[in-house]
Amino acid sequence: MQRVVRSTIIDAPIERVWAVLRDFNSHDQWHAVVETSRIEGGERSDQVGCVRSFTLRDGNRIREQLLTLSDTEHRSTYCIVEATVPLQRYVATVTLKPVTDGNRTFWHWESTFATPPGQERELREMVARDVYEAGFENLRQHLRQGGDLRTPGQAGPMPSALALPTRRVVVDRHGNPEVLRLEDAEAPAPREGEVRIHQRAVGVNFIDVYLRRGWVPAPLPLVPGMEAAGSVLDVGAQVAGLLPGDRVAYLGPVPGAYCGVRCVPAGWVVRLPAAIEDETAAALLLKGITADYLLRDLGQVRRGTRLLVHAAAGGVGLLLCAWARRLGATVLGTVSSEEKARVAREHGCEHVIVTRDYRFADAVQRLCGGVDVLVDGLGDAARDENLAALARRGHWISLGQASGPLAALAPDALVAKSLSFSRPVVFDYVATPAQLAERAQRVWDALGDGSIRLPPIERHSLESAARAHERLESRATLGALVLLP
Structure with a gap:
């Protein structure tokens, strides 16, 4: 699906701008691309469900249906039901919001649609340029001709900042x-x-x-x-x-x-x-980039690496498990429930340890003899178990402190197995x-x-x-x- 989003500021009160846009049959009055327009079946132009049939100046014909209309939110949604232009499943939303600085109007126009293969860029640019951006300027001209669009000379100097x-x-x-x-x-x-x-x-x-x-x-x-x-x-x-x-x-x-x-x-x-x-x-x-630098830079995870991931069913944990498994690592993970264990396995965690009391070291030693890399988001409650779960020359990466801040580690806690410890911050890896x-x-x-x-x-x-x-x-x-x- 393609998505086009455009926004602008109109130098007129929101009530005046909305008075034009809420009329589903007003385009031929202000948008230069529209030749003629009518509402089918004699329905009102603000009746949800009404269909407008219009002809473009280039000869194309389009039928659009009004799906929603809210005077309190200054918002309308509509879709194309039939068109000679190849915009498929086109749904668009117009939203207005007041800009308190100067009593102006913020206009947001966006749509999603599918296109025939090979025409994605052409049609996306056509909607953005010829419909939305041209429409913004056409409405300004329409309001200017009616005396509703203020100019700097009429309303004093334009503010330098539009909040x-x-x-x-x-x-x-x-x-x-x-x-x-x-x-x-x-x-x-x-x-x-x-x-x-x-x-x-x-x-x-x-x-x-x-x-x-x-x-x-x-x-x-x-x-x-x-x-x-x-x-x-x-x-x-x-x-x-x-x-x-x-x-x-x-x-x-x-x-x-x-x-x-x-x-x-x-x-x-x-x-x-x-x-x-x-x-x-x-x-x-954030989670994906975190997984990237943990595996690529700090953990240097490759085939044969034994990796333990705490909170293996969390946002970062699932990414780590899947990516490390693709790299050939042996992946172990801790979770707090059987449901989470199922999800972790589906995302590549080979050995899942279910524990709610932060006890996992014995299971890790039994399964693989200790891990080379340990990614810890648990914090202080897992401190001693982490030390016991690591293999010699293992690396403990402290990523978070869900159970509480991690107390300072004495060097002697690491030297017994030649362990290393790091406390990375993601922003230093995307500096x-x-x-x-x-x-x-x-x-x-x-x-x-x-x-x-x-x-x-x-x-x-x-x-x-x-x-x-x-x-x-x-x-x-x-x-x-x-x-x-």
């Missing part, structure tokens, strides 16, 4: 999930080197829990979240290679992703291949845009060739962020969690 309304999840004090609260906010215009993104999916990770609890230092109040996926709304000065409408995902060291619209440095951003959906990107980017792009592409390639499988995705609304954190901390989840703004 957009959004919602975000805020932490004012450290504590349990109930400290997460939703609030209305504004996303400022992008500054130099920044990209403003309309987010459709936000990844939920354990680092968000650590921030909420205060286990990772960060000033309050804070908005959690380190990654998201969506579309570029606009870009600041000195940004190259990213354009409005581009589908993107990002990963960055500064929290703030639990929101609907956000500005981030362009260096955090990667463009998404057409085959990677927004939810997939939000579920995989440049080139490194981020390279690792992200390896993740998408691994998904494409079957080295990894898309883990189960548990979806929550932005309002339900607290519930998502409860689920994550309770060890009740399988795979990845995402928030849908």
Whole structure:
């Protein structure tokens, strides 16, 4: 499926813009591409289910049906039911939002559709350029002719920054999930080197829990979240290679992703291949890149490596199991239930140890004589068992602290078996845009060739962020969690 997304600012009040767009039969009055238009069967042009039949100036004919219309949300959805243009399964949504700075209107227009093979780019560009971008300018001309479009001379100087309304999840004090609260906010215009993104999916990770609890230092109040996926709304000065409408995902060291619209440095951003959906990107980017550097850089996992993965049915765990198995490793994993054991096995975990009391070392020694690499997201409760489960010259990678912060390790705890220990941070492995792009592409390639499988995705609304954190901390989840703004 193809996806086209375009957004703009109209310098007129939302009520005036909506008055034009809610009329399903108004295109021949303001859009230059439309020659004639009529509503079939004598129905009202704002009646959900009505069909408009129109002729384009190039001779093509299209019939579209109004699927939804909301005056409270200033949103309509419609689909093509018949057309001489080869747009298949075309569904489009128009959304307006008020811009409080100057009483302007934010207009978001997006669609998904299929095309005949070989015509993907041609038709995608036709919709983006000739329908959406031309439509934005045509409506401006229409409102200008009617005296409804303000100009800088009429309304004073145009502000240099156009803030957009959004919602975000805020932490004012450290504590349990109930400290997460939703609030209305504004996303400022992008500054130099920044990209403003309309987010459709936000990844939920354990680092968000650590921030909420205060286990990772960060000033309050804070908005959690380190990654998201969506579309570029606009870009600041000195940004190259990213354009409005581009589908993107990002990963960055500064929290703030639990929101609907956000500005981030362009260096955090990667463009998404057409085959990677927004939810997939939000579920995989941070976790997939983490799996990449753990296996490739730190673990140097290859055929014959004995690998133990804690929380093997979690978002990172499932990726590690599948990818390491493809590399020829012997993969062991710990999980907390038989259901999770089943899922871990399906994703390549050869030996699954079910335990809720952090006891696993005896089973590991019995199965393989100790592991060469151990990936630990459990923290202090697994400390002694980890040491016992490692083989000589084994490497312990401390990735997280779900059971509580890991106390300092004395050198003598490692020297007994010549063990090594590391505490990596993913952002140091994607410190440049080139490194981020390279690792992200390896993740998408691994998904494409079957080295990894898309883990189960548990979806929550932005309002339900607290519930998502409860689920994550309770060890009740399988795979990845995402928030849908």
